[in-house]
Amino acid sequence: MILYIKHMVSLRCKYFVIKELKKLNINYVNIELGSVNIIGNISDYQKIKLISKLTKVGLIVIDNKNDILINKIKSLIINLIYRKDDVLKINYSDHISNKLGLNYTYLSNVFSRSTGQTIQQFIICNKIERVKELIKYNDLNFTEIAYKLHYNSLAHLSYQFKKHTGKTLSLYKTNNKIKTCNI
Template sequence: MKLYIKYMVSLRCKMMVKEELISLGLHYVVVDLGMIEILEDISPDQRLQLKTNLMKSGLELLDDKKSILIEKIKNLIVEMIHYTDELPKVNYSDYISEKLGYDYTYLANIFSEVKGITIQQFIILHKIERVKELLIYDELNLTEISYKLHYSSVAHLSNQFKKITGLTPTFYKQLKNKRKANLEDL
């Protein structure tokens, strides 16, 4: 039996969900971002208990099909940008459509209707968060980051970064270095 969980976007969330399933005596096959698969059918009492316990941790057990589909889209994007080393070589729209088995226009319309932003805007926001993360780690330069995240150029990445954050990537990186220097002065 598959269940879908909203706001499940990190490895820590996965560990928490696994612990919750074990505490309810449920045996899981898969615990993935936004989705769990358990061996047995879940009783209404177990479902309610799971839903209540997940809510305490800021997670939400999903019931309706639109919410489940939107969570699948969000989790696919988060996984694609944050947890894989290589982004797909095809268009994001083709990738998402292929992975979920729906026409992209249908997915885009539902996503926009419910979330209030387009799938493309959601992808850009997550790519910028990934750029911030990579800048802070300081393992890659801007050219390598733009290549890794499939930007057409460093200029394109920089323009998009500034549009979203109000800062240039270089200035953002300098802020991090200044904060670190300030902490060392304490």
């Protein structure tokens, strides 16, 4: 049995779900961002308790086919954006279509109708958020960040970043440095 969970987009969410599954003695095969593959069936009591605990922290168990599909698309995108150092060999649309085994135009239409934004807009917004994180940690220069997030050039990244944040990369970096403790 697979449970699909909306808003499960980070490792912290994943660890929370694992903790709640263990508390309720629910066995699972694996857990991914957005889904949990549970061994066998769970009782109504376990399901209600799990849904209640997840809801309290903003995680929502979904069972609508379109919502499940949107959740899968979002999880695939987020996983691609947060990959370690792998270079993406194919474009996002081909990757999503191949992984889900469905036509990209169909996926795009379902996604747009349900979320009010295109898959491309979702990708860009999440890439910009990842850029912000990478800038704050100051481990990579702007060119390395552009390469890591599969931009064609630093100019393309700079354009998108300014369009979405209203700030240049340099200005954002200057204004958002992580404060460190000087002991």
